[in-house]
Amino acid sequence: xxxxxxxxxxxxxxxxxxxxxxxxxxxxxxxxxxxxxxxxxxxxxxxxxxxxxxxxxxxxxxxxxxxxxxxxxxxxxxxxxxxxxxxxxxxxxxxxxxxxxxxxxxxxxxxxxxxxxxxxxxxxxxxxxxxxxxxxxxxxxxxxxxxxxxxxxxxxxxxxxxxxxxxxxxxxxxxxxxxxxxxxxxxxxxxxxxxxxxxxxxxxxxxxxxxxxxxxxxxxxxxxxxxxxxxxxxxxxxxxxxxxxxxxxxxxxxxxxxxxxxxxxxxxxxxxxxxxxxxxxxxxxxxxxxxxxxxxxxxxxxxxxxxxxxxxxxxxxxxxxxxxxxxxxxxxxxxxxx
Amino acid sequence: xxxxxxxxxxxxxxxxxxxxxxxxxxxxxxxxxxxxxxxxxxxxxxxxxxxxxxxxxxxxxxxxxxxxxxxxxxxxxxxxxxxxxxxxxxxxxxxxxxxxxxxxxxxxxxxxxxxxxxxxxxxxxxxxxxxxxxxxxxxxxxxxxxxxxxxxxxxxxxxxxxxxxxxxxxxxxxxxxxxxxxxxxxxxxxxxxxxxxxxxxxxxxxxxxxxxxxxxxxxxxxxxxxxxxxxxxxxxxxxxxxxxxxxxxxxxxxxxxxxxxxxxxxxxxxxxxxxxxxxxxxxxxxxxxxxxxxxxxxxxxxxxxxxxxxxxxxxxxxxxxxxxxxxxxxxxxxxxxx
Numbered sequence: 272x273x274x275x276x277x278x279x280x281x282x283x284x285x286x287x288x289x290x291x292x293x294x295x296x297x298x299x300x301x302x303x304x305x306x307x308x309x310x311x312x313x314x315x316x317x318x319x320x321x322x323x324x325x326x327x328x329x330x331x332x333x334x335x336x337x338x339x340x341x342x343x344x345x346x347x348x349x350x351x352x353x354x355x356x357x358x359x360x361x362x363x364x365x366x367x368x369x370x371x372x373x374x375x376x377x378x379x380x381x382x383x384x385x386x387x388x389x390x391x392x393x394x395x396x397x398x399x400x401x402x403x404x405x406x407x408x409x410x411x412x413x414x415x416x417x418x419x420x421x422x423x424x425x426x427x428x429x430x431x432x433x434x435x436x437x438x439x440x441x442x443x444x445x446x447x448x449x450x451x452x453x454x455x456x457x458x459x460x461x462x463x464x465x466x467x468x469x470x471x472x473x474x475x476x477x478x479x480x481x482x483x484x485x486x487x488x489x490x491x492x493x494x495x496x497x498x499x500x501x502x503x504x505x506x507x508x509x510x511x512x513x514x515x516x517x518x519x520x521x522x523x524x525x526x527x528x529x530x531x532x533x534x535x536x537x538x539x540x541x542x543x544x545x546x547x548x549x550x551x552x553x554x555x556x557x558x559x560x561x562x563x564x565x566x567x568x569x570x571x572x573x574x575x576x577x578x579x580x581x582x583x584x585x586x587x588x589x590x591x592x593x594x595x596x597x598x599x600x601x602x603x604x605x606x607x608x609x
Numbered sequence: 610x611x612x613x614x615x616x617x618x619x620x621x622x623x624x625x626x627x628x629x630x631x632x633x634x635x636x637x638x639x640x641x642x643x644x645x646x647x648x649x650x651x652x653x654x655x656x657x658x659x660x661x662x663x664x665x666x667x668x669x670x671x672x673x674x675x676x677x678x679x680x681x682x683x684x685x686x687x688x689x690x691x692x693x694x695x696x697x698x699x700x701x702x703x704x705x706x707x708x709x710x711x712x713x714x715x716x717x718x719x720x721x722x723x724x725x726x727x728x729x730x731x732x733x734x735x736x737x738x739x740x741x742x743x744x745x746x747x748x749x750x751x752x753x754x755x756x757x758x759x760x761x762x763x764x765x766x767x768x769x770x771x772x773x774x775x776x777x778x779x780x781x782x783x784x785x786x787x788x789x790x791x792x793x794x795x796x797x798x799x800x801x802x803x804x805x806x807x808x809x810x811x812x813x814x815x816x817x818x819x820x821x822x823x824x825x826x827x828x829x830x831x832x833x834x835x836x837x838x839x840x841x842x843x844x845x846x847x848x849x850x851x852x853x854x855x856x857x858x859x860x861x862x863x864x865x866x867x868x869x870x871x872x873x874x875x876x877x878x879x880x881x882x883x884x885x886x887x888x889x890x891x892x893x894x895x896x897x898x899x900x901x902x903x904x905x906x907x908x909x910x911x912x913x914x915x916x917x918x919x920x921x922x923x924x925x926x927x928x929x930x931x932x933x934x935x936x937x938x939x940x941x942x943x944x945x946x947x
Contacts, residue, residue, distance in 0.1 A: 335817060412860060456819075469864050479673060480864030481794075490860050492853035492879055500879070500886045502860050509847055509861065515830035522750060522828050522840050523847065524862055526807050526818030541830055541838070548838045 303449045305601070306442040312556075312592050312599050316446060319554045323530065324453045330552035338529045339450045340484075340521060340542060341443070343461040343468060345535040345576040346558050347476065349428065349438040351567040354575065356467050357399075358435075359422055361391075363406040366418075380405070407464060408504040412490060415504055419470040433606055436475045441607075442600045443533070443558070447476060450531065458529070460521055461485045462513040462538050466504070484524040486512045513538045518545035535560070536576040543591060555591040557582070562597040641787045643939070644780040650894075650930050650937050654784060657892045661868065662791045668890035676867045677788045678822075678859060678880060679781070681799040681806060683873040683914040684896050685814065687766065687776040689905040692913065694805050695737075696773075697760055699729075701744040704756075718743070745802060746842040750828060753842055757808040771944055774813045779945075780938045781871070781896070785814060788869065796867075798859055799823045800851035800876050804842070822862040824850045851876045856883035873898070874914040881929060893929040895920070900935040 307313040322330040323337070344350035364383040367374060374380040379398035382390035407415070423436055431438060447457050459478055461468055465485030472478040489507040494500055512520040518541050521529065531554040532539070532546035543555040559578060561568050570578045586593050596603065645651040660668040661675070682688035702721040705712060712718040717736035720728035745753070761774055769776060785795050797816055799806055803823030810816040827845040832838055850858040856879050859867065869892040870877070870884035881893040897916060899906050908916045924931050934941065 335811075338819075465861075465864070473673075481676075481862070483864065487861055490857050492856045492883070500856065500882045502856060502883075518830045518838065518840060519828050523803075523825060524819070526803070526821065545830070545838045545840075 303452070304442065304445045306445055306603075308599055308601050310599060312594055315592055316449070316554070316556070319531070319552065320449055320453050320455075323552050332530050332552060334454045336527065336530060337450075337453075337455040338458065338525060338527050339447075339455045339531040340458045340460040340525075340529040340533070340546070341447065342517075342534040342536075342539045342542070343459050343463055343485075345560065346533055346539070347440055347443045347447070347459075348435075349431075349566065350576050351560075351569065351573075352575070354463065355435045355438075356463050357403075359419065359426070359467070360402050360406040362422065362426070363418070364402060367405060374405075404506045407467075408488060408506045410504060411495075412466065412502045412504060415466060416470050419467055423471055431604070433604075436471055437606055438604065439475060440558075440600070440603055441605045442603070444476070444605075446533070447478075451477065455531070456482060458482045458484060458521075458525060460512065460517050460532075460542055462511075462516075464488075465510075465512070484510075484512060484520045486510060486516075487520075515541045517542035521545070530554070532556070533558070536578050537582050538577075540582055540585070547589060547591070555586075555589070556594060557586055557591055558594045558596065559583075561595050562600075562603070565603050566596060641790070642780065642783045644783055644941075646937055646939050648937060650932055653930055654787070654892070654894070657869070657890065658787055658791050658793075661890050670868050670890060672792045674865065674868060675788075675791075675793040676796065676863060676865050677785075677793045677869040678796045678798040678863075678867040678871070678884070679785065680855075680872040680874075680877045680880070681797050681801055683898065684871055684877070685778055685781045685785070685797075686773070687769075687904065688914050689898075689907065689911075690913070692801065693773045693776075694801050695741075697757065697764070697805070698740050698744040700760065700764070701756070702740060705743060712743075742844045745805075746826060746844045748842060749833075750804065750840045750842060753804060754808050757805055761809055769942070771942075774809055775944055776942065777813060778896075778938070778941055779943045780932075780941070782814065782943075784871070785816075789815065793869070794820060796820045796822060796859075796863060798850065798855050798870075798880060800849075800854075802826075803848075803850070822848075822850060822858045824848060824854075825858075853879045855880035859883070868892070870894070871896070874916050875920050876915075878920055878923070885927060885929070893924075893927070894932060895924055895929055896932045896934065897921075899933050900938075900941070903941050904934060 303317065304313055322328045323332040325331060341347055344354050361383055364374070364380055368380065368384055375384050379394055379401055383402065423434065427434055428438055451457055457478055459468055459472060459482065461484070463485050465483055465487040468485050469480040469483045472480065472483050487510045489505050489509050490502040491505045492500065492502055510516060510520050510523060514537070517539065521542065528549045529546045530552065532543050533556045534543060535558040539557065547553050547555050560566065560576065569576060571580055583593065641655065642651055660666045661670040663669060679685055682692050699721055702712070702718055706718065706722055713722050717732055717739055721740065761772065765772055766776055789795055795816055797806055797810060797820065799822070801823050803821055803825040806823050807818040807821045810818065810821050825848045827843050827847050828840040829843045830838065830840055848854060848858050848861060852875070855877065859880065866887045867884045868890065870881050871894045872881060873896040877895065885891050885893050898904065898914065907914060909918055921931065
């Protein structure tokens with residue numbers, strides 16, 4: 272009986288192998304970008320990742336060189352009607368005024384504190400800088416982090432009635448995960464404040480603080496009354512991480528040229544150009560906001576996230592992918608459900 | 610007979626298990642720091658790594674927080690009689706003069722080009738800045754990298770007759786590897802030029818460019834004649850990564866407080882203080898150069914790598930480890946052999 276029993280044993284083993292193989296195949300077929308509609312853009316992203324991680328492919332990229340950079344505002348979360356960080360700063364003026372009541376009589380703080388929308392709409396860059404300076408500097412790094420964390424826990428967007436950290440684009444979260452699952456280091460390269468974004472980049476996007484490149488101010492080392500070392504945020508700009516500042520920031524903080532870069536506006540043009548100028552396989556992508564119903568539609572005339580015709584022409588001539596949020600994305604936010 | 614056969618099978622399996630276990634144990638006993646003499650310092654380093662990676666230990670550190678920062682000059686390679694990068698810059702003046710012969714008549718270049726040691730010994734900080742500016746800026750990042758690579762391939766230290774990249778301290782390479790093998794990200798936090806160190810940090814130390822924090826100048830994005838994007842090194846200092854600049858640089862580039870920090874001079878004091886001020890387990894270590902025979906002996910009066918009595922007192926009072934190169938290190942360089 273033993274040969275038969277062995278045979279039936281092998282048969283069982285055989286069935287198991289088939290099941291395992293089927294399982295593996297099923298897993299291999301799992302759609303890594305389920306929130307994307309099938310089409311050329313989705314296919315190009317998946318094929319790029321497959322090609323650059325396949326040693327037999329001429330497009331193969333060594334693991335240590337797998338760097339993918341993402342703009343944040345407008346690329347991985349909502350930036351309209353105003354950058355989230357600017358909303359934070361405006362709301363912090365009220366917190367600040369509790370400690371410094373004299374601000375109530377000083378512009379531009381007076382306008383913010385009295386909710387004078389007309390005056391706020393006329394704010395100059397200098398006014399805005401005063402508000403950013405007052406709310407983003409003058410405290411220790413730890414105090415700043417705690418303040419941002421506290422605010423993010425409850426502050427909601429007026430249109431969507433969701434926490435700002437819930438206004439992330441599900442399709443882009445899937446792209447980030449697809450790249451990471453294939454050995455890419457994902458970085459933020461954002462015009463937003465480096466320290467601001469670092470507070471939530473880990474929990475919201477899976478990007479650790481050391482992989483956030485952003486507009487950065489200096490800190491000053493010192494000691495508190497008990498002699499404990501502290502770092503205080505001071506109003507000295509080290510990196511304006513926008514436009515030409517993006518490749519400059521990438522060099523400063525990463526020191527390697529990205530293999531893939533994702534943006535949505537003229538602020539990202541130079542990052543995509545710099546990425547595209549490297550040898551070997553490259554992927555450049557711009558998110559185009561053309562979905563007023565589900566999110567926003569804006570382009571050349573928008574102050575926030577400007578997407579000029581010129582940029583569109585460059586994208587087309589250089590083969591950069593342009594995502595139509597309306598057509599390419601099955602859903603935009605996780606809270607929409609499946 | 611089957612039960613017996615099974616039993617003998619299990620017996621064989623049992624023997625195999627024991628062999629495997631023995632193998633594992635033998636591997637566990639492999640000395641991770643073979644170039645260190647047995648003693649309190651070596652024991653403290655190994656115990657720190659074991660404790661912070663053992664989930665059952667109250668000193669456990671989560672994998673994402675495992676950041677270890679290393680000074681370079683004098684901590685992981687030789688810094689006497691002059692920093693390697695300064696030697697590079699002085700030698701580059703000759704290369705520069707081939708393109709710009711007018712330098713032969715202009716100080717401080719004239720002194721360097723005529724090898725006027727007396728004049729060079731009197732160089733002011735301003736003279737040195739002129740030389741660093743002329744040799745570290747004004748070229749694209751790619752040109753700079755190629756130049757450093759070319760120089761490092763042949764330039765040798767006069768005393769040891771070895772390439773500068775071979776003047777690394779074997780015991781510190783072992784410490785770096787021990788930390789990495791236990792899930793730590795190892796960073797350089799060096800007063801040396803960030804771009805300079807990045808050229809060889811990967812091949813020499815296993816530290817990728819994105820984990821090099823150093824003194825950093827700005828770059829400027831632009832396009833070459835063919836329209837290709839370029840980054841040009843410009844003479845604008847963004848970060849002086851020395852003394853207080855070290856914790857400031859750590860915040861700028863990493864955004865987390867290190868768990869372990871390694872240095873050798875007063876330039877590392879603030880980095881060690883900042884590291885030590887965090888909660889939970891911390892390891893701070895200073896390399897003390899007390900071995901004139903095998904390397905160099907220097908301390909309070911040395912211009913390069915100053916180690917004051919004050920720093921020693923602080924190290925002792927705060928429980929920082931102080932390495933005696935003479936007593937703690939079995940060998941200093943890999944080329945010494947075993």
